[in-house]
Amino acid sequence: MKELEYPFDPALLLSQRKRLRRELTADGKKRIKKKIAILGGSTTNTFVKMFDLFLLDEGIECEFLESEYDRWWQDAVFGSEDLNAFAPDIVYIFTSWRNLERFFPQTGEKDGAAKHADECLAYFTKAWDALRERCHCVIIQNNTELPPYRLLGNRDCWDENGSTLFIGKMNLLFAQYAQTHGSFYINDLAYQAAAYGLEAWHDLQAWYMYKLAMKLEAYPSVAANAAHIVKSVFGKNKKAIALDLDNTLWGGVVGDDGVEGIQIGRETAASECFEEFQKYLKKLSKTGVMLTVASKNDRQNAIDGLNHPEGVLRPDDFIVIKANWDPKDRNIADTAHEMNIGTDAFVFVDDNPTERALVSRSVNGISVPELTTPETYIQTIDRSGFFEATEVTADDAGRNDMYKANAQRAQRQTEFTDYGEYLISLKMTAEIKPFNIIYIPRITQLTNKSNQFNLTTRRYTQQEIEQCSADKDTLTLYGKLTDIFGDNGVVAVVIAKKSGTNADIELWLMSCRVLKKDMEYAMLDTLVAHCIRQNVKTLTGYYCPTAKNAMVKELYCDFGFTKVSEDASGNTVWRLELDGYTKKNRYITVED
Amino acid sequence: MTENEIIPSLTKVFRNVFDDDTIVITRRTTADDIDDWDSLEHINLIAAVERRYRIRFTMKEVSSMKNVGEMIDIIAARAK
Numbered sequence: 001m002k003e004l005e006y007p008f009d010p011a012l013l014l015s016q017r018k019r020l021r022r023e024l025t026a027d028g029k030k031r032i033k034k035k036i037a038i039l040g041g042s043t044t045n046t047f048v049k050m051f052d053l054f055l056l057d058e059g060i061e062c063e064f065l066e067s068e069y070d071r072w073w074q075d076a077v078f079g080s081e082d083l084n085a086f087a088p089d090i091v092y093i094f095t096s097w098r099n100l101e102r103f104f105p106q107t108g109e110k111d112g113a114a115k116h117a118d119e120c121l122a123y124f125t126k127a128w129d130a131l132r133e134r135c136h137c138v139i140i141q142n143n144t145e146l147p148p149y150r151l152l153g154n155r156d157c158w159d160e161n162g163s164t165l166f167i168g169k170m171n172l173l174f175a176q177y178a179q180t181h182g183s184f185y186i187n188d189l190a191y192q193a194a195a196y197g198l199e200a201w202h203d204l205q206a207w208y209m210y211k212l213a214m215k216l217e218a219y220p221s222v223a224a225n226a227a228h229i230v231k232s233v234f235g236k237n238k239k240a241i242a243l244d245l246d247n248t249l250w251g252g253v254v255g256d257d258g259v260e261g262i263q264i265g266r267e268t269a270a271s272e273c274f275e276e277f278q279k280y281l282k283k284l285s286k287t288g289v290m291l292t293v294a295s296k297n298d299r300q301n302a303i304d305g306l307n308h309p310e311g312v313l314r315p316d317d318f319i320v321i322k323a324n325w326d327p328k329d330r331n332i333a334d335t336a337h338e339m340n341i342g343t344d345a346f347v348f349v350d351d352n353p354t355e356r357a358l359v360s361r362s363v364n365g366i367s368v369p370e371l372t373t374p375e376t377y378i379q380t381i382d383r384s385g386f387f388e389a390t391e392v393t394a395d396d397a398g399r400n401d402m403y404k405a406n407a408q409r410a411q412r413q414t415e416f417t418d419y420g421e422y423l424i425s426l427k428m429t430a431e432i433k434p435f436n437i438i439y440i441p442r443i444t445q446l447t448n449k450s451n452q453f454n455l456t457t458r459r460y461t462q463q464e465i466e467q468c469s470a471d472k473d474t475l476t477l478y479g480k481l482t483d484i485f486g487d488n489g490v491v492a493v494v495i496a497k498k499s500g501t502n503a504d505i506e507l508w509l510m511s512c513r514v515l516k517k518d519m520e521y522a523m524l525d526t527l528v529a530h531c532i533r534q535n536v537k538t539l540t541g542y543y544c545p546t547a548k549n550a551m552v553k554e555l556y557c558d559f560g561f562t563k564v565s566e567d568a569s570g571n572t573v574w575r576l577e578l579d580g581y582t583k584k585n586r587y588i589t590v591e592d
Numbered sequence: 593m594t595e596n597e598i599i600p601s602l603t604k605v606f607r608n609v610f611d612d613d614t615i616v617i618t619r620r621t622t623a624d625d626i627d628d629w630d631s632l633e634h635i636n637l638i639a640a641v642e643r644r645y646r647i648r649f650t651m652k653e654v655s656s657m658k659n660v661g662e663m664i665d666i667i668a669a670r671a672k
Contacts, residue, residue, distance in 0.1 A: 015640040018611030045632045205651055210631075216639045 004057045005370065006383045010220040017049055024056045030547060031061040032234060037088040038064060039072035039127075041099035042213035050223035058231040069211060072099075076127035079134055090230065091131050092140040096189065096213035097147045100170060105161035107151060113160040121173045128177065128184065138183045138233055138461050140226060143171045145193035145214075148202035182441070182462030185233070185390055187226045196221060228385030234459060235448035238289075238367060238386040239341055241281070242332050244350035245295040245302055245323070249281075249313065250274045251374070254305035255297055265310025273374050278312035280378045285317060288396025289387050290339070290403060293321040294331045294348070319403040328355055329362040339403065340512035342451070342548065347386050349377070393442045395489045405485040406513055412485075419516075423587040426483040428517065430588045432492075432526040435469035435476040442490045443478055446509060451548040453520075454509040455541065455555065473498045475530055479523050481514050481588070488514055492523050501537040508541070508555075521584035524559055526592050528581050540564075541574040559584070593645075593671045598664050605644050609637050619661030645671040 003012060003020055013020065036051075038044050048064050055062050065086045067075045072093060075083055103120035105113045124141075131139055144167050156162035171190055178186050193201045196218050203215035214222070231237065246253040251263025251270045263271040264278070285291050291313070295302050302323030306315045315321060320338055322331040328350075336343045344365025350356050351371055360368040369380050389396075409426065416422035435443060440462060447460040460468075468474045479492035491514045495507040505527075510520055531539060541556040543549075553572075557563065561574035599617065606615050610628050623629040629637070641663065642648055647670045649657075657663055 011640070011643050014636055015605070015608050015643070016611070017636075019608070022611065046635065049632070206635075209651055209654060210635050212635070216635065 001057050010217040013220045031059050033061050034089045035063045036090045039067040039075050039093045041072050041095040043211040044094050046219050050220045054224050054227035058236055073127055077130045088137050090138045095142050097144050100144055104163045107161055109161055117169050136463050140185050142187050142189045143174050145189045185229050228388040232388040232390040238347050239345040240290040241347045242292050242294040247351045254301045259304045264308050277377050282312050285400050288399045291318045292335050293318050294328045295323045297323040299323045329359050332363050391441055391445045395442050408485050428483045428588045430522050430590050431480040432592045439478050439490050440465055443493050446493050450509040452512050452551055454549050455552055456544050457546050458507050468495050481519055503536045503539055505541045518585045518587045522588045522590050525583045525585050528578055539576045543572045545570040593668055595664055598667050605640050609640050617660050621660040647671055
């Protein structure tokens with residue numbers, strides 16, 4: 001919804017919330033349903049109302065439970081009937097500097113500061129650990145903004161008893177907990193307050209009268225940031241950017257001005273601005289965001305522009321380059337198809353409002369940020385939170401290389417007339433084993449972002465994956481595929497629960513980058529081998545249809561399972577007798 | 593500003609906040625007259641009025657306001 005896109009108008013969101021909510025819920029979009037408990041150290045209902053809007057806009061419909069005013073710690077540590085019955089998917093601890101104030105060191109106190117920090121950390125850790133233990137859910141915790149006054153003036157930031165120093169220390173300690181615990185994320189209130197401006201952020205009247213931790217108008221941006229975390233956790237991040245070239249990646253029009261005429265580099269203010277934007281995109285690609293080009297240009301001009309000596313991005317940095325005179329909506333749809341991802345995983349970046357309007361109207365689910373002047377491109381993309389990185393795995397850093405290797409594979413395929421011979425030429429090897437601690441973040445990430453080759457589309461938190469891995473009645477497998485063009489990383493995940501001599505396959509997924517390689521057969525072979533070893537005689541498979549997973553509707557049929565039942569909404573159940581099973585994988589050498 | 597100038601614009605603020613185009617306000621209107629006027633919406637309403645007229649109510653004013661009439665008087669005295 002336009003009103004909720006950066007830069008949104010907080011006053012409008014607050015005063016017309018009811019209308020916006022009405023319009024959002026009437027748009028007929030299918031939304032996932034989640035439950036979020038808000039444990040607040042201040043009044044949180046304004047926050048929740050804004051949070052609700054941003055989440056609805058991301059396709060997430062939430063039920064909320066708010067703790068009573070200032071009961072957050074008791075509810076977290078001791079639980080409450082309401083909270084236990086609620087069974088939240090996420091618990092969000094919404095604290096502010098007010099909730100840390102009682103731990104502040106006193107002026108003149110000797111050696112007290114470290115003790116205060118320890119006490120404060122122990123207080124919070126107790127809440128986090130108790131929640132992890134009891135709710136097994138994702139935790140979001142605010143870090144802490146700077147306070148509205150400084151007793152020691154500037155000395156506050158370096159005196160061991162200074163309050164601003166203390167808050168900095170606590171933010172570091174919170175960060176360390178996040179680094180060492182999965183499914184624990186920090187909403188960076190410190191950054192948001194700074195971006196908003198502390199002077200405007202702190203509203204003491206709102207605290208005295210309503211126990212609001214910050215100015216009313218600051219809540220929408222806090223809620224937007226928290227919503228970025230939530231949609232990322234539930235696999236709704238964007239994955240790729242489709243970029244225009246002329247006046248987007250460089251100043252001027254390469255077809256008219258020639259390569260030497262475009263603005264990029266350090267020569268002028270304008271060229272430096274485009275250079276920094278290219279640098280930003282290059283760094284973004286290192287976090288796993290995939291870059292593509294959608295430009296109206298002759299291909300050679302586009303490539304020449306990208307090879308400008310002062311440029312930062314090179315043709316190699318893009319997975320797909322579409323530079324032609326076809327309409328951009330068609331080019332983007334083709335790019336998405338070639339990369340095997342949905343168009344809704346794309347952000348379209350173009351300085352031209354006409355192109356933006358066309359793409360926004362005709363490409364399903366794509367995000368099209370409103371760009372104004374080039375010097376604001378970075379801020380607009382950054383604040384929109386398209387690529388909120390709740391998990392960063394080694395796989396993300398190498399993603400661009402992997403997709404490029406895929407392009408090489410596609411090229412090689414054209415050299416063969418027989419598909420089997422092509423597969424043999426890839427010399428594929430797979431590692432298929434029970435979950436292993438080093439792959440747990442990647443496995444969790446896959447369960448949350450795979451949509452197409454995913455039989456049940458069950459999402460898991462890192463803690464749940466750890467539990468599956470530790471449970472002796474759960475069979476787990478990850479599959480890693482390597483060929484002559486490189487390592488694809490972990491691309492397949494299976495989770496099956498044993499009961500008696502049957503095992504229920506509650507999760508079966510595979511990354512679309514390894515489609516039609518026999519990898520699913522290799523996974524089944526290994527799963528069956530593990531089952532037989534553990535005296536399991538039948539496998540039960542489930543297919544739950546979603547808008548995106550039609551490609552695996554008949555997977556179990558293809559595997560040789562027999563359909564046992566089908567309900568009105570198309571959910572199917574399948575069974576396979578393992579006796580007499582014959583191996584199905586023909587092309588992959590498996591290490592297990 | 594005069595009361596006659598204020599009432600139409602203030603009505604619009606009320607209709608936005610409560611998402612109800614049938615709301616009609618008078619000097620005697622109080623929270624009891626509007627279904628959704630709870631403590632949460634009260635915070636929102638006060639903030640929306642402050643933004644509309646570019647004024648800031650003091651804590652004392654907010655706590656002692658008894659009906660829409662008193663709100664109008666403060667706006668009339670302070671808004672330019």
